[in-house]
Amino acid sequence: MSSPLTSRRAARGVLFPLMMVAAACGQAVGSPASTSAPPAMRNAPVAAPVIPSVTVPTPGSLAPLVESVKGAVVNVEVQAREPMAAQGRLRLPPGWAEQFGLPDRPQGGEQGPVQQGLGSGFLIDAKGLVLTNNHVVENAERVRVKLDDGRAFEAQVLGRDPLTDVAVLQLEHAPDNLPHVALGDSDAMRVGDFVLAIGNPFGLTSSVSSGIVSARARDIHAGPYDEFLQTDAAINPGNSGGPLFNLQGEVIGMNTAIVRQATGIGFAVPSNLIHSLLPRLEKDGAVRRGWLGLAAQDLTPDLARALGLKVDKGAIVADLNANGPGARAGLKDDDVITQVEGTAIESAGGLTRAVGLLRPDSKVAVHVLREGKPLELAVTLGTRPAQKGESEVPSRDEEGAPAKGRLGMRLADDPQGQGVRVVQVEPGSPADRAELPPGTLLRQVGDQKVATSQEAAAALRAAKPGSMLLLRIQPPGSDVTLLRALPVPS
Known part of the structure; x- marks a missing residue:
């Protein structure tokens, strides 16, 4: 059984066939009915009041709007490594697999080769802060952002929120005068308001489409915080993370999902939701709820x-x-x-x-x-503890950086109060070589027993460079306590 809904993902390693289709395009505008009677009827009695029809104003050319904002829309190129079973298929947001009876995304297993992915994004400040979808940069080993004018920059993932599919990137070594756009008020948008989408569908850079807001506050069962704007502006694979503009050039949504086998049904994360998450994503790298x-x-x-x-x-x-x-x-x-x-x-x-x-x-x-x-x-x-199928929210150390750094692992407090868990391990890192898989409970670091992620992070930071640190751990799914030797890089 397949889901009628699919996230706006570019399938890595898959070539999409491109079919050019001619489509009629226009704006249906009714002519106002005349409220004036012919001369011979001007003095005739009126049986009922005449209700004038409403004239819908039509926008002129959208070209000035496009020219003013397209420089801030970027192409996001990603190199990512996923489990072998995940290659070559579109992936579903958390919760969809279980709801629709589909196989869920693999949570582990043999790591496959590096996959190439494409998506869209947009600059929100002059110093290179970029918004895109979480699913565009999830599992990324390298992110490269290309601007409309041809310039390209490496980018760092500052923060991700899988539950709303929002991610924040920072361009590296970028000037401080980059074109950028502002987040608007998505709550002010009405059904029927005109919108404009710009992105890179199927790798066709800076593609523009227009439409209207079709509905508000849509719950498409992608996650517990669904409140999507629905639009009929054309969005396709590669548009993920791109902006949805109002006619004032403000971003009122981030294009995120479409309905499979449908035309003119797309969904965007509202800008007001993004705005509320942005400070935490920039500062903490994740959203604790x-x-x-x-x-x-x-x-x-x-x-x-x-x-x-x-x-x-x-x-x-x-x-x-x-x-x-x-x-x-x-x-x-x-x-x-x-x-x-x-x-x-x-x-x-x-x-x-x-x-x-x-x-x-x-x-x-x-x-x-x-x-x-x-x-x-x-x-x-x-x-809020992680639910079934979700990753733990990584804890931060005292300086605000993830507790992975040189050792290559993230730590988090166990939501059931069992202690400190390793929730992510970088392939090839010291933590990986020490055989610390995700789910491992840390009981002791050196000669210090640890009960919280803050205690564990402090003990790890205090380790002498070049030393071999003894850990007392409990493997995932086991009640047995074991010893591990963690090499501390010099």
Whole structure:
């Protein structure tokens, strides 16, 4: 069974056949009906008021808009290494494989050869900060960004968020006067507003297409934070990560996904969501999300009636984690959450999105209805743990850099409180040579027992260059404690 939806990915190592198709293009504009009567009828009685038709204004040529923004749209070239089983097929966002009964992306196994990938992106400042899709640069070993004027720069991946498919790059050795565009207000876009897409579909650089906003806040089941803009502007493989502009030249979305075997149905990550994530991606390299520790569902009219409530919108608490943030703050089963930190909650999905945009450890006001009576609770949010099929969010060391560096591994606190886990290992790195696969629990570094990723990172940084560091570990899926020798580069 195949999914009707597919992410906007360029299949690495696959040649796409290109078919040129002639298509009619135009704007359907109705002529206004005349409200003037012929001379002979001017004094005749009118049986009913005449409702004038609405004249839809049409934009002139889009060429000036294209010329003003296309210099900021870039081509993202990626060299990435993936497990052998993943080669040559389009990959699905987290959660789609399970939902549609498809084989999920491999999580490990033999590493295949380097794959070539192409995508799009756009500059958002003069010093070389680029936005693109996470799936464009995921597993990248090398990223090269080519500008519209032919200049090319190596790029570093500053941060990635797989759950919203957003990534931030920084061009290396770039001048500080690069063309760039601004993020606009996606919430201001209405269904029917004109939009413009620019990208590199099938490697055809700087291709332009136009259309309208077809729908807002689409949930396509790609992840828990879906709130896509839908557009009929043509987007294809290679457009991934490219901008969707309004007629003022502001980016109101990032083109991300299409519907397979359909025409004119594409989806873009809203600019307001990107804007809220950007500071954390730049600073931390990842997004740590707030967590209430509960399961919720939509409050329906039937459920409201069964609970004796006079409202029919909100998120009803169906189950609580026994020691989660919500339970500790006094939330109970059957509470109906109507507001979180000033944001109205109308559904379970709205609750997930609202809490996910808040930082862990922050204290927030949660408004609930309990047995029909309003109640406000102060909840200190936890950190959302990784769900099935997701990677752990890497921890940061005291200086704000990932705890991988010279040793080639990322660490994170285990969400079940079991200690420190190795969540990513670079092929060929000292951690790889020391046989520390992802999922390994670190129990001791040198002569220091470690319980948190911060303790482990500090102990690793303190190791003498050129030494051999003894580790006490627990392999993934095992209760046995083993020793490993980690070579510390000089």
